[in-house]
Amino acid sequence: MDETALTDILYGSIILAAGGGGPVQSGKSLVRSMALSRIRPKLIPFESIPNSSKVAVPIAMGSCATLLENFLDFQMIKALKIFEEQVGKVDALLPVETGQVNTLAVLYTGAKTAIPIIDADGTGRSIPEFKNTVFYSARVDPNPFVMYDSAGNFVVLHASKIDEVDRLGRTICTEMGGLCGVCGIQISGEEIKRIAVPNTISNCLRLGKVLRENRGSRVVEALVKCTDGFLLTKGRIAKIESKVAHGHDYGMMEVKGLASYKGKDVSIAFKNEGLIAYLNGKPAVISPDHIFMIDLLTSEPVTFTDVVPDLLVAVIALMANPKRRTKLDYDGFRDSLRDVGYVGEYVPVEDLLNGS
Amino acid sequence: MNLGFVLTNEYIGAVSTDKFGKLATWEIKEDTRKHEDKIDECLSLVLTRPARKKKSGTIRRIGIVTDIVKTALDNPNELDKVTLVRLSSPEGKDCPPLVTDFLSNEILTTKIIAGGRGFDGRIISDVDLKQVEDAYNQTKNVSPSFVVSSPFSILFPEQEEMVRKSLLDLGAKKVWTTADVSSLPSILDRETTAILSAASSVVLEKFYNKIRHSLQQFEIGIDPYFGRNDGTVALGSFVKKFPLDTYWSVEGCSISGIARSSRTRRGLVAGRSAHKLWLGGYSDGAPLLRQIGFVGNMLVHVDNPILADLTDYDHNESTKFICEAFFDLVGTHTIVVTGLEKSKKFPFPVKHAHLSKVAAAFNVATAGVKFRASRCKAKGVNVEEAKKRFESWAKTQFVSMGGVRSSFNLSKVEIIPAYNLPEGSVRLNVIATGKAGQD
Numbered sequence: 001m002d003e004t005a006l007t008d009i010l011y012g013s014i015i016l017a018a019g020g021g022g023p024v025q026s027g028k029s030l031v032r033s034m035a036l037s038r039i040r041p042k043l044i045p046f047e048s049i050p051n052s053s054k055v056a057v058p059i060a061m062g063s064c065a066t067l068l069e070n071f072l073d074f075q076m077i078k079a080l081k082i083f084e085e086q087v088g089k090v091d092a093l094l095p096v097e098t099g100q101v102n103t104l105a106v107l108y109t110g111a112k113t114a115i116p117i118i119d120a121d122g123t124g125r126s127i128p129e130f131k132n133t134v135f136y137s138a139r140v141d142p143n144p145f146v147m148y149d150s151a152g153n154f155v156v157l158h159a160s161k162i163d164e165v166d167r168l169g170r171t172i173c174t175e176m177g178g179l180c181g182v183c184g185i186q187i188s189g190e191e192i193k194r195i196a197v198p199n200t201i202s203n204c205l206r207l208g209k210v211l212r213e214n215r216g217s218r219v220v221e222a223l224v225k226c227t228d229g230f231l232l233t234k235g236r237i238a239k240i241e242s243k244v245a246h247g248h249d250y251g252m253m254e255v256k257g258l259a260s261y262k263g264k265d266v267s268i269a270f271k272n273e274g275l276i277a278y279l280n281g282k283p284a285v286i287s288p289d290h291i292f293m294i295d296l297l298t299s300e301p302v303t304f305t306d307v308v309p310d311l312l313v314a315v316i317a318l319m320a321n322p323k324r325r326t327k328l329d330y331d332g333f334r335d336s337l338r339d340v341g342y343v344g345e346y347v348p349v350e351d352l353l354n355g356s
Numbered sequence: 357m358n359l360g361f362v363l364t365n366e367y368i369g370a371v372s373t374d375k376f377g378k379l380a381t382w383e384i385k386e387d388t389r390k391h392e393d394k395i396d397e398c399l400s401l402v403l404t405r406p407a408r409k410k411k412s413g414t415i416r417r418i419g420i421v422t423d424i425v426k427t428a429l430d431n432p433n434e435l436d437k438v439t440l441v442r443l444s445s446p447e448g449k450d451c452p453p454l455v456t457d458f459l460s461n462e463i464l465t466t467k468i469i470a471g472g473r474g475f476d477g478r479i480i481s482d483v484d485l486k487q488v489e490d491a492y493n494q495t496k497n498v499s500p501s502f503v504v505s506s507p508f509s510i511l512f513p514e515q516e517e518m519v520r521k522s523l524l525d526l527g528a529k530k531v532w533t534t535a536d537v538s539s540l541p542s543i544l545d546r547e548t549t550a551i552l553s554a555a556s557s558v559v560l561e562k563f564y565n566k567i568r569h570s571l572q573q574f575e576i577g578i579d580p581y582f583g584r585n586d587g588t589v590a591l592g593s594f595v596k597k598f599p600l601d602t603y604w605s606v607e608g609c610s611i612s613g614i615a616r617s618s619r620t621r622r623g624l625v626a627g628r629s630a631h632k633l634w635l636g637g638y639s640d641g642a643p644l645l646r647q648i649g650f651v652g653n654m655l656v657h658v659d660n661p662i663l664a665d666l667t668d669y670d671h672n673e674s675t676k677f678i679c680e681a682f683f684d685l686v687g688t689h690t691i692v693v694t695g696l697e698k699s700k701k702f703p704f705p706v707k708h709a710h711l712s713k714v715a716a717a718f719n720v721a722t723a724g725v726k727f728r729a730s731r732c733k734a735k736g737v738n739v740e741e742a743k744k745r746f747e748s749w750a751k752t753q754f755v756s757m758g759g760v761r762s763s764f765n766l767s768k769v770e771i772i773p774a775y776n777l778p779e780g781s782v783r784l785n786v787i788a789t790g791k792a793g794q795d
Contacts (some may be wrong), residue, residue, distance in 0.1 A: 153674035
């Protein structure tokens with residue numbers, strides 16, 4: 001896996017980050033770090049994980065503000081080492097979500113420790129809360145949950161139930177300076193095969209390659225084709241409102257359709273990640289289905305961190321992996337969706353768009 | 357009269373204006389020699405003729421717009437070597453700066469030393485001045501320029517300032533801090549902006565010195581103005597500290613020049629730079645701008661015109677969409693073409709093609725000075741007091757850029773929440789405008 005492949009994975013992971021996933025710069029820095037130190041992550045195909053494998057989930061935990069300003073490097077490796085002291089040697093790593101920070105942070109941690117990474121993840125996209133993961137849906141034991149900060153402080157959290165991990169973890173993370181490396185969720189290869197979303201890293205590689213090879217006027221159509229996605233609109237960002245509350249970025253963004261897309265206005269409600277998109281006021285994409293945006297002038301995928309009024313973007317909707325379209329999975333998204341004002345049921349994006 | 361010069365990779369041009377600021381004469385010539393080799397010829401386009409010589413005593417102002425910084429960063433052999441002193445240890449030892457391989461290997465030396473702040477101001481590590489001294493001693497013979505970076509320096513700049521002072525005391529000639537070049541969050545992008553500024557400053561400085569020397573040959577002692585990305589001008593002595601301000605200046609000043617000469621408030625400009633065909637818009641005579649842009653594939657925190665690249669224009673739906681989207685952005689269907697007179701490819705009706713490539717030169721002969729800056733303040737700071745200090749500083753900066761003190765107009769001062777910074781942080785924005793002229 002050379003720097004080009006790692007960069008493709010980075011860009012593919014931004015596409016699957018649902019407009020969130022943390023600062024792009026953090027992911028770029030991890031790619032550069034692996035490229036310059038000539039260390040490479042090793043991927044294990046999803047289907048070939050031995051059932052008896054002991055798998056850990058490293059997580060980069062922190063707010064956007066701290067990830068933009070502070071550095072994430074040794075903290076996850078230290079957390080992994082302490083996790084191994086608790087549970088024994090780990091055979092493989094699994095990203096908790098797909099996004100420019102967490103996908104690359106796990107690849108980096110695996111490359112540094114020579115532990116292979118499974119071509120899969122715990123969500124199939126980026127998510128704002130731990131309860132949006134397959135680990136929550138499947139009620140996996142999250143313990144021990146090791147958190148390590150840059151000053152050398154660490155906490156080995158044993159939560160009484162998985163619901164408590166997010167609440168306690170965020171409080172501890174804030175006290176740790178808003179950024180820490182985490183390693184938790186001891187899980188077997190067998191369980192991974194049952195619950196995880198397969199082939200997400202190879203999917204990122206594929207999407208990043210399509211983006212790289214089609215930069216310019218063809219990029220939107222190429223990405224829609226290769227993702228089986230739905231082009232909601234092309235237009236300018238007319239409005240973006242956001243506020244920080246309880247460690248999350250909440251907001252609403254409106255894209256006004258232009259030229260042949262005039263009359264196709266999209267608004268997206270986000271809590272770190274985009275959770276629901278409305279087309280002309282009607283729900284069009286409900287999590288776990290998701291959206292991504294492409295800057296039409298630079299062909300760069302953009303996140304809610306980057307957007308500014310008048311940016312010209314295409315908004316594309318993607319279907320969630322079928323494994324994530326269960327009632328149990330949607331239940332994990334209910335609270336997050338309620339926080340951004342949606343209390344209805346899940347309807348797949350293809351049904352919403354075909355019915356509109 | 358005022359004189360304006362445009363000096364790019366492909367051509368040189370010059371204009372003179374009458375006392376009312378109207379275009380009087382212009383010349384343009386293809387010339388692909390190196391920038392410094394064609395300075396004299398560029399100046400002589402309007403200065404060697406007897407008629408002009410006679411009038412040279414009445415020259416009130418000279419402006420130059422050039423892509424020399426862009427050229428240098430595309431072919432970086434002439435850049436200065438730079439040492440990055442990053443105050444972040446124990447963090448960040450394994451996080452390289454986000455610059456290209458060439459810059460990373462040939463230009464940059466990185467020293468990670470103790471220091472840095474957290475989001476709430478907590479000290480990650482105190483600065484160890486002995487480490488600063490060691491870093492200086494190890495690199496002083498290699499790098500004439502230093503960049504100092506530190507997490508959250510846009511809220512807590514004290515550590516960067518302390519190290520800058522220390523480096524200057526030790527003998528460093530040029531030191532940039534990341535809080536100097538940008539007030540936006542993202543330490544890695546501020547570092548890139550500061551590194552590219554430090555590396556390319558020498559190129560602009562040499563060019564500026566050669567221009568001044570050449571002007572002296574014509575017995576002209578005026579300090580020249582340089583065109584900036586936003587279509588305004590500033591004295592060379594100011595822009596050499598912020599050379600990336602001139603990176604997109606040919607495009608920015610072309611857009612402004614067209615706006616000024618066509619006397620329209622809003623419009624679109626299609627132009628050509630090197631082999632790129634671009635489209636930009638203007639509103640109230642100034643280009644539509646973004647606060648960030650890319651130099652190569654490196655993200656930098658500098659105002660740049662919003663440009664659509666139409667080089668591969670093929671009448672397809674996407675390109676047509678971009679054009680129509682720009683119409684919507686600027687609120688008009690007026691397109692003015694510069695430098696594309698012979699092009700039959702452009703699909704929309706155009707006007708004012710006559711100004712051609714000298715639009716940028718015309719602009720720097722007549723444009724005003726604008727000072728725009730932001731400062732971020734952490735929760736708990738007396739914002740009103742900070743605002744007063746900021747306004748006073750804006751006036752000093754405006755004058756140092758070559759603005760006429762009596763024309764200083766504080767056109768915007770605002771306090772807004774600082775997005776992507778910790779809760780309770782605020783951003784102070786100031787924009788001051790006025791006439792160009794040396795008191």
